[in-house]
Amino acid sequence: MDLVFAPDQWDFVLSELIRITKPGGYIEVAGSTRHDGHVGEGPIFHKITDAFWTYFLKGNIETDLMYNLDSKFELQQNIGEVHRIEKDLIIGPNGDKTGLVLQDIYVSYLTSEIVIKNLSEKIGISEEEYKNMIEKDLIEEFKQTSPKIFHFRLWVQKQLSQ
Secondary structure, three states: OOOOHHHHHHEEEEHHHHHHHHOOEEEEEEEEEOOOOOHHHHHHHHHHHOOOOOOOOHOOOOOOOHHHHHHHHHHHOOEEEOOOEEEEEEEOHHHHHHHHHHHHHHHHHHOHHHHHHHHHHHHOOOOOOOHHHHHHHHHHHHHHOOOEEEEEEEEEEEEOOO
């Protein structure tokens, strides 16, 4: 699930995740975002991430959620300790095997039909130009750069009924 909900929707989303989880079951949330300052990014990836940020901000999407999702979980009933792992990762071949997997994930996501439609419009180019930019230019840029992203994984266990 993409973490693309407005701030006032998250309490409901979390309560529903908890409600449908069996007692003793786990809920896991993982996500990633760029670093402030566009660490290691080339101009193409920078342009794409800026377009995403603009899209999220205009849609009232909480872009800092990953930094305070722990506290939102802690406010819910029937939840145990919140566990969190954070890592900096590099997208592309300069990030070794993990970087190549991330590259595949990003390219697959960025070339999905809905993203092509929305981002090509935001960037101001045709859908065909956008698709070529991702499938050729961005992959080539990843070979020359080391775009660093912040990745987190958070999990909680629903308490057993008492």
